[in-house]
Amino acid sequence: MNAFIDPFVPAQIGRLMERYGSPLLILDCERVRQQYLALGRALPGVELHYALKPLPHPAVVRALDPLGAKFDLATGGEIALMRGLGIAAARCIHTHPVKRDRDIREALDFGIDTFVVDTAEEISKFVPYRERAGLLIRLSFRSPDAVVDLSRKFGCGPQRVPELLQHAREHGVRVRGLSFHVGSQAIDPAKYVEAIRVCAELCSQAQEDGLGVFDILDIGGGFPVPYRSPESAPAADGQGAVARAVPPIEEFCAPIRAALRALPSQVRIIAEPGRFIVAPAAIGVATVMGRAYREGRWWYYLDDGVYGLYSGKHYEHAVYPIEALNRKGPMQISVLSGPTCDSIDVIDDSIELPDLQIGDCVVGRVMGAYTWATACEFNFFPKPTVVSVNLQPGDEGTVLPIVASNNV
Numbered sequence: 001m002n003a004f005i006d007p008f009v010p011a012q013i014g015r016l017m018e019r020y021g022s023p024l025l026i027l028d029c030e031r032v033r034q035q036y037l038a039l040g041r042a043l044p045g046v047e048l049h050y051a052l053k054p055l056p057h058p059a060v061v062r063a064l065d066p067l068g069a070k071f072d073l074a075t076g077g078e079i080a081l082m083r084g085l086g087i088a089a090a091r092c093i094h095t096h097p098v099k100r101d102r103d104i105r106e107a108l109d110f111g112i113d114t115f116v117v118d119t120a121e122e123i124s125k126f127v128p129y130r131e132r133a134g135l136l137i138r139l140s141f142r143s144p145d146a147v148v149d150l151s152r153k154f155g156c157g158p159q160r161v162p163e164l165l166q167h168a169r170e171h172g173v174r175v176r177g178l179s180f181h182v183g184s185q186a187i188d189p190a191k192y193v194e195a196i197r198v199c200a201e202l203c204s205q206a207q208e209d210g211l212g213v214f215d216i217l218d219i220g221g222g223f224p225v226p227y228r229s230p231e232s233a234p235a236a237d238g239q240g241a242v243a244r245a246v247p248p249i250e251e252f253c254a255p256i257r258a259a260l261r262a263l264p265s266q267v268r269i270i271a272e273p274g275r276f277i278v279a280p281a282a283i284g285v286a287t288v289m290g291r292a293y294r295e296g297r298w299w300y301y302l303d304d305g306v307y308g309l310y311s312g313k314h315y316e317h318a319v320y321p322i323e324a325l326n327r328k329g330p331m332q333i334s335v336l337s338g339p340t341c342d343s344i345d346v347i348d349d350s351i352e353l354p355d356l357q358i359g360d361c362v363v364g365r366v367m368g369a370y371t372w373a374t375a376c377e378f379n380f381f382p383k384p385t386v387v388s389v390n391l392q393p394g395d396e397g398t399v400l401p402i403v404a405s406n407n408v
């Protein structure tokens, strides 16, 4: 039967666990494609480069490849992944602002020609390769309300752009445009609007000063996803911004679309969405290994925890919707714990669950981004197996080999 299956329904989850064991990250490639297409409709004319960082997995790349997607890479491991899958370098940009010479050479050897810098020293690193590389200057706009403020670590203030352009010109290095990243899981599109406005001004100023004509503006990633259904997500629950309700992407992007219309027509607009593409496309499935009644609460010990898919709990205060699979009954406040012998390995110490038995399954939703990617094998508990489904119609579950790692 060449139909797509829904891997998020209980019967399918049970079937996949029987076949592939536990714990699992179940990735629905059809949902990956739907997310990509939805963002494309919300940002017409913007070239989407999927940022590999939130889920650098071959299944995501293979799902997006036939749609003509482009890719945003930052490391040699990510380059190796693209090489292994036969993705053309012309579809990739390299956006790590801080690079060693060998990182630059690795990317150039693959064939990438667009890079990101944010200091004069970083520009100087391109002098030996100036014939082969065009640069984007990354700007920083502080974003205290983004869950992950990426403008503290990277980017230069807008007022520094003229001197960086001057420096590039003196060294014969070509600057093609500007880039920014408002911060991951951005809550307010006003950040993009303000950044685009400043970039438009810098564009015309550079042209007036004879410092160059930009032809690329990269508006970064950050597009948000709803981590909890709006009815269960009061912003005042103290859980941080990830738990807040977010508008549909079409609505979120409306002011961004309007702001982009003010740019000169020669400027190609690109974006680097990560989380938005993969977060809703995957669920985490774990199994109760044991249980204990302690100080008035049931503790359930899962085979996955904060050193696994739930690593986002600590790195970005993510609050995933969690439910018990196939177990009903009165709900009681319980503790959901990870498997390692470490006391911080607790997923939630106050969660409503039915009475769970050993062998029961627990499902976390919206778990595609910054989960498997940031998991480690602490205590030698292996990372959850990634099972992708719907790579093509009729694909009922595939475990693809990991074609790259940190130490290629």
Ligand SMILES: *Cc1c(COP(=O)(O)O)cnc(C)c1O
Binding pocket: 051, 053, 054, 072, 095, 096, 181, 183, 184, 185, 220, 221, 222, 223, 272, 273, 274, 275, 276
């Ligand atoms: C992490 C990152 C992204 C992806 O950000 P999301 O918030 O996941 O969309 C894009 N670009 C750069 C440079 C990044 O570091």
